[in-house]
Amino acid sequence: MNEKEFGQSPDMGKESENVEPIKILMVDDDPSNLKMAKRLAQINDIDIQTFQEADKALDYIEKCLEQNKDLPEIVLADFTLDKGVEDPVIRSGDEFITKFIELYDGYKTRLPQLKLPEIIGISSEKSYNEIMVKAGADNSIDKFGILKYFKAITDERNRPPLR
DSSP, rough: OOOOOTOOOOOOOOOOOOOOOEEEEEEEOOHHHHHHHHHHHHHHEEEEEEEEEEEHHHHHHHHHTTOOOOOOEEEEESSSOOOSSSSSSSSBBHHHHHHHHHHHHHTTTTOOOOOEEEEEEEEEEEEEEEHHHTTTEEEEEEEEGGGHHHHHHHHHHHHHHOO
């Protein structure tokens, strides 16, 4: 399911001005949402890892931590994680976020340089957004806001420094 490791820039066929692509991890049980996110990431020069199953995303993050590899800068988690997966271990975005933060906290003492990624919940229901923020998400966006979000973070990353 993972095509490449973080740190390997996607080949966009364009010159990069020494700006590393933003690294994002996305968890969503809907394969069409993951496919759309991959396309948007490619258009916006974003390095994305996608997972349909939250427990596999946590395994991936733990492997990165064990090997002292870079974590994604942003973690996107859908609220409902049980629709497209048979018998999921983790059934909701807030549960995933809680487990992700617990995993991070367990490594923070051994890796003091470790930086907690920005955690964004994805949902079309406002009440779900509030639940994910309570679980530890920094923010929450509507599913249809992903395109705007990808564009905004790319524009911010590519903005020339102020003098």
